[in-house]
Amino acid sequence: MDNKQTEKTPKTAAKSFMTVGPTLHYSHKNVQRCWLLAVLAFAVSCLFWSKIQTGSFWTFDFAAVTSPKLWRLGQAAITGVSIFEYPWQILVLGMLMGILGIVPVLISQLMSSRYSLPFILAVAFLANLPAFAISLLLSCVAVACRPLRFRSRFIAIALCTAPQLAFWGYFGGAIGVEPIKWGFSFTPWICAWLVGLAIAGLVLGIGHFTRYRPGLVWMFTSLVLLTTVVVFEVKIGFDELDYQLYVAKNNPEQVSEFHDHSITEALDKTITNPAVIKYLAGFFYPAEPIPLRAELKREIQIQLSQDRWPSWFVATDELKYQAKRQWLFEQYDLFISRRAKSRRMPIALYYKALLREYSPDVKAIEQKEELHFYSDYPYERSREIWYQLYRDFGGSPESLEARWRIAKHWAGQGKFEQADKLLAQAQTMIGERSQTKAQRHIDTKTQSDTLFGPFRPPADSAMTAFKLAELQRKLNQLRSLI
Template sequence: MASETEKTPKAPKSFLTIGPTLHYSHSNVQRSWLLAAALFSITCLLWSRIVTGSFWTFDFQAQAAPDFWRLGEATTAGTSIFEYPWQIIVLGLLMGIMAVVPVLIAQLMSFGHRFVFLLAVFFLANLPGFATFLLVSCFAVAARPLRFRSRIIAIALCMAPQLLYWGLFGAAKEVDTFSWGLSLAPWIFAWLVGMTVAGIVLAVGHYTRYKPGLTWIFTTTTLLLALGIFEGAVGFDELDYQFYVARNNPEDVTEFREHTIREALDETVNVAIKQKDLSMKKFVATERIPLRAEMKGEILIDLNNSDEWPAWFDSKVREEWRYKDRRKWLIEQYGCFMHPEKPWWMPKFVHDRILQRRSASERMPIALYYKAMVNEYSPDLRQIRQDDLLGFYCDYPQDEALPIWDDLYSIEAYNKSPESIEARWRLARHIAR
């Protein structure tokens, strides 16, 4: 009969395929997937730590900034690849993991399993642009039209979005041609790392029938290799020094340079005379020249007594004149290097070890020297009185800096450093006063 001879119609195949790893026991698959996700998240956190100085710096408000999606800053921030060439290898290894592991998960498991990995790139590594391109790559590798017999060819083709992202956003800005080309080196190496990891995983998986566990094993290997190279060639002490100390030399701080206050003072005098209220309530003089002299005198008194601008003049004070706020901020930055805070998740003995190693760092005398010099800067009142010029002097030791100079002089680990010579001179001048 015709009805019996007719073939049963086949169900249409789904557009997104299921990988071979999901054919194994569900508990084993879930365990391996969770391990891979955890190690991948650690990779993203380590990336953030090396590139930004903090383990997590995600900011929702910064997502709309045009330069936020750029990757080139990673090559120049902190331990720049131009000063520390080993950073090319470290960044390449970490980026290689982030570029290929979600794609492998989408191919060997399913498109849905890649979700946690993309969230880690977006939030933990703080790379929303790269996460967007990764999404396209994962979708492509899980799609049936690109499900080739050769899985490595599919991986190579589907990593094209990553290459596009690196080409568009990976180069450093405002550098010469050679440096521009060199800034792309970490991402070229990242592609090689990603393809190598994918090739090994797929080659081993071909003989083990893609059993769960291959992805997290090779993720761990690559992550440990990156961490070992970074710690051996650069180190977290040097990283924190570059972030918190090297870029905050007091001699380069705008707030401690000369600034004229003449225009702001003249404008305040004009307003006082015109409104006829400030001069009557606050000052005795009503004529321009005496009033100006009286105002300047009160500015000098407040700066000398409290190191603050008068309240009636505060609205005219420019940002670069607020040296006291900058001094406080600089001291906090130096403190981040000298006494790093303990994260909530870090064991106490690990943090104690970090503090012990940090105190013995060869960069510590420089941080102490900068901190002492910041405390030494005082406004030159004579220069303000004569020329309406806000300037600073640091010729005489201040009481706030004496304990720091004493540390540089007396602590054995620091007293042979070049900075200790300055400390001895400062202490000698203090004793001679």
């Protein structure tokens, strides 16, 4: 009897540990089409993330995969377009990261984990976030596991985003900032979690009534991406992004290569270098150290007046300013060529003209063995840029500097009346600008005492209050001489 009962009991196959989602029950061709659309929308989201971080749509570097900076997500909040200067960037980063953090998990739950692999690879290689891709892989595997297939798909997704939350919590803080800024640097990732849950809730909520037909994921991904792009363009702008990447962070006055540097150590290495000694011996240089040093310094002065080091000089990295100057010119030209109508053009032209004015002080080489740059004398090589700044952006604060330099040039040519008129205009404009600066300083000081003190708008000009005061002195001095 027992044997007969056993024979009648049907044998059931063991259920697999990894499950298949409800969307795969529909027509395979339609599922594949919607999945490809989701991959495309997600890939564009990854590329847009790269764009707002680096200025380029794809910057993945295979050699830098193990770099610690790829793990530190917090720097994304303060580099490029900083959230403390552009608060709308919190929402932009939040919506983008919300897409990156939830869409692969949705695909894994509604289809299967293998369908989420292209999304994870896109995060690693297109968005240049390989570390975050690891947390996504864990989430996608977890949400497709049978033990985590709850009756409520939303609760399952919320629980399976734990790896992303752990990543945001551990690596999401900015480094090297004040404690209050460190706390605020997590706001984009909090926003990302909320946006991700909102996307998941809408997809799963609508999907519950449509029996999880394919198409919802790519539609909501595209909708959120489009909203993100619109918010970024309207509230921040791609011209402002380029300004921050190519101009604002490249103020020549803050570039270390153009600060004062001693050449004593490099000169000592040069004099004691056997190859250099052998080379100099063929040109009848003095053999004694003191006369040799004096002669070499004179040669350095001659060569630096032509903006180069002697071929025998063993220059340290901090003294190789020529390469840095060329790189800065390339950055300015990138912005100028792309954003000719940007309101930031005067600053780019000002920095470019100022950098072209920078000249080594050859007297400091002889007197103090120091590389020092000066830029208070208008040279012919930069005159065209100053004229462009004055002609095309005559109402900008940077044009005040252009007026002074042009007036100095005209005075040297004997055009005293024209120079005096230009100086009078500059003095009037400086007075108005100084009053505006003073009022803004009061407003900023009042805001700094509040909780939102770290959030300050970016400077609208390169002309600080100190520069305006110094320029006022130069204008008065030149006008008195005229």
